[in-house]
Amino acid sequence: MATSTSFICSLCQEDDETNTAVTWCPECEVFLCSECQKHHGRSKMSKHHQVMSVHDYQNLPKSMLNIKNNCEDHDLRYELFCSFHDFACCIKCIKDKHDNCKGLVTLDEVVGNIKSTAFVSILQTDFFNLIENLKTIKIFFSENLSALEKQKTEAISRVHIMRRSINDHLEKLEESLLNDIRSESTNLQDTFGNLKSEIDNKTDQIEEKRRDFSKMVQFSTDL
Numbered sequence: 001m002a003t004s005t006s007f008i009c010s011l012c013q014e015d016d017e018t019n020t021a022v023t024w025c026p027e028c029e030v031f032l033c034s035e036c037q038k039h040h041g042r043s044k045m046s047k048h049h050q051v052m053s054v055h056d057y058q059n060l061p062k063s064m065l066n067i068k069n070n071c072e073d074h075d076l077r078y079e080l081f082c083s084f085h086d087f088a089c090c091i092k093c094i095k096d097k098h099d100n101c102k103g104l105v106t107l108d109e110v111v112g113n114i115k116s117t118a119f120v121s122i123l124q125t126d127f128f129n130l131i132e133n134l135k136t137i138k139i140f141f142s143e144n145l146s147a148l149e150k151q152k153t154e155a156i157s158r159v160h161i162m163r164r165s166i167n168d169h170l171e172k173l174e175e176s177l178l179n180d181i182r183s184e185s186t187n188l189q190d191t192f193g194n195l196k197s198e199i200d201n202k203t204d205q206i207e208e209k210r211r212d213f214s215k216m217v218q219f220s221t222d223l
């Protein structure tokens with residue numbers, strides 16, 4: 001935050017002097033050093049201006065610091081407020097653009113209205129309602145956030161369950177396929193074993209017949 005030493009007297013500055021300001025006049029929109037403040041307080045034009053300390057000026061809300069007393073287009077003091085255009089006007093503004101506007105009121109009237117208790121209480125109610133609405137919106141979002149979090153957890157657990165059931169299914173499928181392969185292979189081994197022993201038997205029988213035949217041939221030639 002800026003300190004009071006950051007402000008120098010606006011009037012002295014015009015004479016290229018840098019004196020530390022002690023007060024701010026919102027009417028003249030100038031910072032004043034203690035010397036200039038004395039003159040400002042005595043001068044006929046400005047003795048009724050309500051000045052504030054630089055410290056208080058620094059504590060003003062930013063929105064209030066931006067409020068100007070003079071029209072930026074014509075550098076003349078704002079005199080009237082056009083309620084149709086929602087616009088503060090200097091004399092030239094009125095002449096140029098708001099001459100035919102209805103509902104021109106003096107700024108004193110506007111300020112008077114703002115200060116009226118009815119207006120203040122309407123504004124306070126508006127602020128209260130605004131804060132209540134924001135609270136409702138916040139609750140709505142935080143409830144939705146927790147619902148979203150719950151949905152996320154449920155979706156993740158559904159994926160895990162699905163994954164486990166796919167795993168179970170694949171394991172059972174694998175086991176059943178391996179069992180089929182094993183039993184098929186055992187059957188084939190049995191069949192081949194049987195065929196082999198049948199062939200062995202036949203071979204033995206044929207061998208015996210061959211031996212018998214050789215003997216017969218031998219006997220018949222000996223005769």
Ligand SMILES: [Zn+2]
Nearest residue numbers: 009012033036
């Ligand atoms: Zn000064």
Ligand SMILES: [Zn+2]
Nearest residue numbers: 025028046049
């Ligand atoms: Zn002043």
Ligand SMILES: [Zn+2]
Nearest residue numbers: 071074090093
């Ligand atoms: Zn103007």
Ligand SMILES: [Zn+2]
Nearest residue numbers: 082085098101
């Ligand atoms: Zn207007």
